[in-house]
Amino acid sequence: MLPDLDALEASLLNTSGNVKLDARFRTLFTLKGLASLSEDRMERVIEIISKGFGDDSALLKHExxxxxxxxxxxxxxxxxxKILSDEEEHAMVRHEAAEAMGAISSPEALPVLNKYLHDPDVSVRETCHLAINKIELDNSDMGKKEQEIKELRDKAHGDAIDAAARAAAxxxxxxxxxxxxxAQDEQNVYTLENVPxxxxxxxxxxxxxxxRYRAMFALRNTVQQGGKDAETPAVLALADALCDESALFRHEICFVxxxxxxxxxxxxxxxxxxxxQEHEMVRHEAAEALGGVLEEADDDAAQTQAVETLKRWAEDQQAPRVVRESCVVALDEMAYNNDPTQFQPMDSVAA
Ligand SMILES: [Fe+2]
Ligand SMILES: [Fe+2]
Incomplete structure (x- = not known):
């Protein structure tokens, strides 16, 4: 039986006042999964999520x-x-709204993105730049040609990446x-030799x-598709870019x-x-990345280091709220997933 949307709405919006933040995150991703099942559900899920922006957690709203x-x-x-246009809203939430418009990739969003290309907040400005470029590329002949090449390669490597994983990416x-x-059109370019x-x-x-973002995701793909030897060199190449002066750029490296x-x-x-001293948005993504290592990596030393660092900042009342909450959610999620009576892991998070 499918979960009841009214109950999920009450959980996401925390109408009882008793729902913990990590549970609200899981509800959000359950809603995301249900939305794709039918047109009606999609409409209802968008309506439910749209009601959540009155919350006071910037972390939840950006998600x-x-x-x-x-x-x-x-x-x-x-x-x-509405979110992007609300200059009182937390910049991380506005950034995510602009990025979401880029993901939807409709030229309808171009006027508002162009308007906030001159926003006082640099991360909002930079995200509008990215979203505009993405929408223009996706809707151009060149973008369509690139998409064809990508599909050709996915087919050539069909055994390695199954269709369900591609759809959920x-x-x-x-x-x-x-x-x-x-490189030939059907040839994998995410290889060790292309890392430099x-x-x-x-x-x-x-x-x-x-x-530069396009290169970042090429390196991400290299870690995933370039074979064992390519993994660490591509990870270290990404880490080298953490000295960049753009906080947005650094936060995306951490997201990757x-x-x-x-x-x-x-x-x-x-x-x-x-x-x-680091920007809170970057530290938030670093906390989520360490949380990811707890969930998935098979390396005890790395996991111990990740837990210790997350605990330290989860308890530090001087830390910015989005940083603290990110650490709390990562640790609660770990506890939830280690609890054999639970069965609903969270599937992905936002940059
Ligand atoms: Fe982000
Ligand atoms: Fe994020």
Missing amino acids: MAYVLGQLKDTRALPCLT PIDPAPAIVRVPN LFRDTLMNTSLSLFD FGELCHPASVPAMTRVLNDS
């Missing part, structure tokens, strides 16, 4: 904006436009680089943020580490979370 984007349905655009804020010099090429693009500050859950990222993510 809700993320999910609205991942639903890839233009009916979420009015809600997302998150929509990236910028598509990974698809073409490299001298992707790294050069990632680190090249004379390029646009959008192009959260997707990868690779033990080689733990020293860098520990450093970021422990740095109280």
Whole structure:
């Protein structure tokens, strides 16, 4: 039997006042899963999530904006436009709303994204730049050609990545680089030998943020698809970019580490979370990345380091709220998943 949407609404919105934050996150991702089952459910899920933005947790709201984007349905655009346009809203939530518009990729969102290309908050401005570039690329002949190449490769490597995993893959804020010099259309380019090429693009500050993001996701794909030897070099190339001056760029590197859950990222993510001078959005993603290592990596030393760092900041009342809450949610999620009487793990999180 499918879960009852009214009950999920009450849980997400915490109408009883007793629902813990990690449970609300799980509800959000349950709603995301249900939305794709029918048009009616999609509409109702968008309506439920749209009601949640009165909450006082920026962490939860940014996650809700993320999910609205991942639903890839233009009916979420009015809600997302409202959030982006609310200059009183937390910048991390507004950033996520702009990114969600990029994920939906409808040219309808271009006017509002262009408007906030000049926002006082640099992360909001940069996200609008990324979303505009993504929408323009997705809707261009070149973008469509790149999509064809990607599908051709997915088919050529059909055994390695199954269709269900492809369908569930998150929509990236910028598509990974698809073409490299001298590569055939059907050939995998996410290989160890291309790591220096992707790294050069990632680190090249004379390029646009959008192009550098494309290299970031190419390195992410290299960790996932380039074979065992390519994993650590690609993780370390990503970590090198944590010295970039854009907080948005740094937070996305940490988000990618959260997707990868690779033990080689733990020293860098520990450093970021422990740095109280670092931007809260970046530290939040580092906390989630360490949480991911707890869930998925098979490396005791890395997991011990991750738990210790998360505990430290979960208890630090001086830490920014989004940082503290990210650590609390990661630890509660670990406890929930280790509890044999529970069975509903959370499937993904927002950048
Ligand atoms: Fe983000
Ligand atoms: Fe996030």
